[in-house]
Amino acid sequence: MTDYAKLLKASELKATFQRMHILESIDNHGHMSIDAIYEEVVKTHPSLSLATVYKNIILMVEKGVLVEVPITGKKPKYELVKDDHIHLVCTECGEVEDRPHNINADALFSSMTKDENFSLSKQQINLYGVCAHCQEAVAS
Amino acid sequence: MTDYAKLLKASELKATFQRMHILESIDNHGHMSIDAIYEEVVKTHPSLSLATVYKNIILMVEKGVLVEVPITGKKPKYELVKDDHIHLVCTECGEVEDRPHNINADALFSSMTKDENFSLSKQQINLYGVCAHCQEAVAS
């Protein structure tokens, strides 16, 4: 289990219950929208305000604790900063799956950086498609 | 030059002046936000309504004439449907550059499709990083 308090203090943020629960919620689900975070955390912390969630998400993205994952036609989701990985974003259900960087992605990465003079951010490689679950749903 | 009227009729949409100008504007710039489209088209067509731009963008995305390109922390941009390519999205200025699919990307693509059971949409491979122009600006 991750120590959210340390994570926050490392970024000069006070470890409030609200922030701890927001981080825990995101960590458990992988990727969450602001609405979903609020709805989950408010269950165990009924006095929580939506405005507090907004303020903290914005703050934690600025501080580099969270990363925003934009999603075509939908609201963005947020995840904890973690080791480099690729996002597979389902255009049907909006779910985001993580995949490790593989050899091909690394080759793509270095070719972009060196040949194209474009400094790629490792943690933001988002590929859009249809997940296995939604492929089944369409087939049925 | 593209025949926007044919493009529209092929999607069962009437070729109005508003739609023609919207498509022309996007085509000339490559990728544009709704605001930018409105501000450009309203110059030559002063009676244009912002609502009309919204309605048409939504419609043309549904009809497959346009593609939405989501951008971290910013409003989405729109482009004409075109041959497969990769988007390099600058996290500083928000500019989007197109790059052809190269060997590495194809390898990535097929590995995702076959090994991962994820049906990748070819036209939505968005890589986030810092463009050459913004790298210079930071260095100075």
Added chain:
DNA sequence: CTCTGTGCAAAGCGTTTGCAAACGA
């Protein structure tokens, strides 16, 4: 001529803001 598309203005909503009270360190 008919049906679709446009422009306007109002409504709707998600997001942001200001401030007094509560809280963490």
Added chain:
DNA sequence: TCGTTTGCAAACGCTTTGCACAGAG
């Protein structure tokens, strides 16, 4: 205790909607 954070409620601004008129086919 002191500066930060929270919750509330109002304000904001982008987006959507309904409707009468204009325009494309």
